[in-house]
Amino acid sequence: QVQLVESGGGLVQPGGSLRLSCAASGFSISSATMSWYRQAPGKERELVASINRISGITNSADSVKGRFTMSRDNDVNTVYLAMNSLKPEDTAVYYCYARRVGNVYWGQGSQVTVSS
Numbered sequence: 001q002v003q004l005v006e007s008g009g010g011l012v013q014p015g016g017s018l019r020l021s022c023a024a025s026g027f028s029i030s031s032a033t034m035s036w037y038r039q040a041p042g043k044e045r046e047l048v049a050s051i052n053r054i055s056g057i058t059n060s061a062d063s064v065k066g067r068f069t070m071s072r073d074n075d076v077n078t079v080y081l082a083m084n085s086l087k088p089e090d091t092a093v094y095y096c097y098a099r100r101v102g103n104v105y106w107g108q109g110s111q112v113t114v115s116s
Helices: none
Strands: 003-007 010-012 018-025 033-039 046-051 058-060 068-073 078-083 092-100 103-106 110-114
Touching: 003 092, 018 033, 018 092, 018 110, 033 068, 033 078, 046 068, 046 078, 058 068
Parallel strands: 010 110
Antiparallel strands: 003 018, 018 078, 033 046, 033 092, 046 058, 068 078, 092 103, 092 110
16 A cells, blocks of 8 residues: 655744655655645645656755755655755645656645744
């Protein structure tokens, strides 16, 4: 059974940092396109970052470029999103996403709130 379990969200002050984790089970993350999405209240879900399953090269949305870094550890089957210099507009529910052989999987979401 495929499962994505996120952790690491919480409340942080502007300028602070958090690291989200997404532990996958039921498949190998090296065989899938892995991404992070976020959804703020009243807004559509948007792509934050993705990692190429073959090259490991990441792409990030312009709004987070230079502040957020996506990475993966194949040995523990986990992807991460390191978030630095957080801004109030980064407040959202962050979702882990996997696409593999035509199937799409989502995590349950992790709330990130940036506020003083």
